[in-house]
Amino acid sequence: MQDKITKLFKAIADPTRRDIFHALVIATSALSITQISSQFDISRQGVTKHIKTLEEAGLVNINTNGRERFCYANAKPLKEVSKWVEFYTQFWDNSLQNLEDFLNNSKDA
Amino acid sequence: MQDKITKLFKAIADPTRRDIFHALVIATSALSITQISSQFDISRQGVTKHIKTLEEAGLVNINTNGRERFCYANAKPLKEVSKWVEFYTQFWDNSLQNLEDFLNNSKDA
DNA sequence: TTTATATGCAACTATTTGGTTGCTTTTAAA
DNA sequence: TTTAAAAGCAACCAAATAGTTGCATATAAA
Structure with a gap:
């Protein structure tokens, strides 16, 4: 399957x-x-x-x-889910958000 | 939906x-x-x-x-998944596993 | 301005999914 | 031993899903 x-x-x-x-x-x-x-x-x-x-x-x-x-x-088995999510926690607040800000700013400029 | x-x-x-x-x-x-x-x-x-x-x-x-x-x-948004999983982490190693053991033991007895 | 690129929209298809009902089988209780 | 309960099996159904193709539209580049 x-x-x-x-x-x-x-x-x-x-x-x-x-x-x-x-x-x-x-x-x-x-x-x-x-x-x-x-x-x-x-x-x-x-x-x-x-x-x-x-x-x-x-x-x-x-x-x-x-x-x-x-x-x-x-x-x-939920440990596996936890592990999967955990990898992405490092992206919760950093670079990707910065990219968002960057793009929003370049719109205004 | x-x-x-x-x-x-x-x-x-x-x-x-x-x-x-x-x-x-x-x-x-x-x-x-x-x-x-x-x-x-x-x-x-x-x-x-x-x-x-x-x-x-x-x-x-x-x-x-x-x-x-x-x-x-x-x-x-994965925080929500993390939170959902987190509730169940308390059940990873304790009572439910004990219940499993209990049932397996009563089969043997 | 013509042409090429990036995407959206719509229709279609096959498979999976979440649910049902009817009937059979296994096991426990009268 | 008859009866009732617990569950499995199988077929069926409607809707959702994951994908496709064809065509239209908007935008950028020649």
């Missing part, structure tokens, strides 16, 4: 998926698919699909117990 | 767009659409579309000069 980091970025790009992930993170125990579904307006199958995407991104792990599948969040 | 943060996440979810953004960040000057296109295998129109997405996410600003549109990166 696509590389790991893109899977990860795509997983967190969907707002519903971010909400599901968040619900799992703050949950005091692992939640079954049905339990997760009860918290959202979409169907159980819809949740299943999102869970699969999150699982493939490494953000959710599943522990099967009988007929139930207990899902719990794993935030570790 | 969708909320600001989702636009931002979606903007960086596409690998080509991340590449374009990166190229703009490390460029020593603003680049025209044509200049950007020359660095990528997709058509100029394809680049234009990506630039528009990046612009709407606030990651690219454009300075029009005559018939040319000079694009430059603005990394600042």
